[in-house]
Amino acid sequence: MAVANLTGREELKDSPDKVKTSLTGIERDQYIKGKALFAKEGFCITCHQADGNGLPMSGFPPLHGTKWVTGSQDRLIKVVLKGLHGPMEVNGTKFPGQVPMTPFEGMLSDEEVAAVLTYVRNSFGNKASSVSKEKVKAVRAASESKKAFYAPAELLQEFPLEK
Numbered sequence: 001m002a003v004a005n006l007t008g009r010e011e012l013k014d015s016p017d018k019v020k021t022s023l024t025g026i027e028r029d030q031y032i033k034g035k036a037l038f039a040k041e042g043f044c045i046t047c048h049q050a051d052g053n054g055l056p057m058s059g060f061p062p063l064h065g066t067k068w069v070t071g072s073q074d075r076l077i078k079v080v081l082k083g084l085h086g087p088m089e090v091n092g093t094k095f096p097g098q099v100p101m102t103p104f105e106g107m108l109s110d111e112e113v114a115a116v117l118t119y120v121r122n123s124f125g126n127k128a129s130s131v132s133k134e135k136v137k138a139v140r141a142a143s144e145s146k147k148a149f150y151a152p153a154e155l156l157q158e159f160p161l162e163k
């Protein structure tokens with residue numbers, strides 16, 4: 001009983017709303033950190049919304065039910081580092097791609113990209129592997145010469161969407 005109470009209090013200390021995740025250990029720490037980054041003003045939440053539903057009418061696609069989020073880590077890391085600009089389809093809805101997605105390479109460290117992506121890959125009903133900072137570091141190094149904004153078609157050619 002005492003242990004349960006203590007755990008409850010520690011959760012409150014970590015995050016104002018109780019953190020609900022089945023992740024444990026380092027992955028759980030990443031999730032908590034990623035959740036806070038996601039919700040920072042001007043970051044993911046501003047366009048994709050707290051529930052990950054996006055705002056399709058404004059050109060912001062959802063972050064659930066799509067392999068863009070739960071599929072290839074390389075593709076997902078590249079989206080966040082370089083931003084995205086161009087027509088695409090997410091969960092059967094067409095996005096004309098007039099609104100670009102912000103490139104975050106100058107705003108987020110490897111560790112922070114790993115945390116925010118571990119959060120989105122395990123939120124809004126998603127369940128996928130966590131992302132390590134070593135993985136982000138490798139993708140960042142490999143795409144150093146790439147200027148901002150991938151076109152969705154360009155990324156899909158390199159990493160076809162999983163079935």
Ligand code: HEC
Nearest residue numbers: 042043044047059061062068084085086095097099100101
């Ligand atoms: C300024 C608004 C904006 C912000 C901030 C933003 N995005 Fe996006 N995001 C977009 C738009 C717009 C697209 C679609 C781009 C297109 O149509 O080419 C997109 C597409 C995506 C996609 C691929 C499509 C999908 O819905 O799965 C992912 C994944 C994604 N964003 C994740 C993130 C994450 C994670 C963050 C925070 C680190 C973030 N975005 C921040 C606007 C934004």
